[in-house]
Amino acid sequence: MTEINYWLMKSEPDAYSIDSLKNDGVTLWDGIRNYQARNFMRNMEKGDIVFFYHSNCKPPGIVGLMEVVDLNIVDPTQFDKNSKYYDPKSNPDNPKWDCVKVKYIANSKKILSLPELKILFSEDELLVVKKGNRLSILPVRSDIAKLLLEKI
DNA sequence: GCCAACGTTGGC
DNA sequence: GCCAACGTTGGC
Numbered sequence: 001m002t003e004i005n006y007w008l009m010k011s012e013p014d015a016y017s018i019d020s021l022k023n024d025g026v027t028l029w030d031g032i033r034n035y036q037a038r039n040f041m042r043n044m045e046k047g048d049i050v051f052f053y054h055s056n057c058k059p060p061g062i063v064g065l066m067e068v069v070d071l072n073i074v075d076p077t078q079f080d081k082n083s084k085y086y087d088p089k090s091n092p093d094n095p096k097w098d099c100v101k102v103k104y105i106a107n108s109k110k111i112l113s114l115p116e117l118k119i120l121f122s123e124d125e126l127l128v129v130k131k132g133n134r135l136s137i138l139p140v141r142s143d144i145a146k147l148l149l150e151k152i
Numbered sequence: 153g154c155c156a157a158c159g160t161t162g163g164c
Numbered sequence: 165g166c167c168a169a170c171g172t173t174g175g176c
Contacts, residue, residue: 153176154175154176155174155175155176156173156174156175157172157173157174157175158171158172158173158174159170159171159172159173160169160170160171160172161168161169161170161171162167162168162169163166163167163168164165164166164167
């Protein structure tokens, strides 16, 4: 019996927004160049639920839901010289970066803004409210995730 | 292995 | 634009 895990993944809406995902249906969560964030993706399982977070915008916050539908995909952008995520140190025989595929589930009825999240949760409960937390992929405690889901 | 310098993220 | 909080890089 596998338990569902919950995650939060950030994207700047100018780069890729919840509406882009709604339009695309599914997308590769590529371009992650941080080992900790990559390792979180390696811990994901199919069926995991992901909160989509818009960062670097007004206001930042949780804007929707998605589901992990495919795992352990080699990130194609690391070998693409025209990509801003090109990594000359990565070798096709031993790729450094991989990613997951996610599917659109829903938009939040109303954005759960960071100020609201800070009122509702402590930084121990929800890592994204922690000041200075730069990681773009974070685990979400399942008890906290269930409270969040009621608000989405 | 240490550490200073530098780069990045992202809220404010 | 500022800055906190890290991560990365490279000299030694």
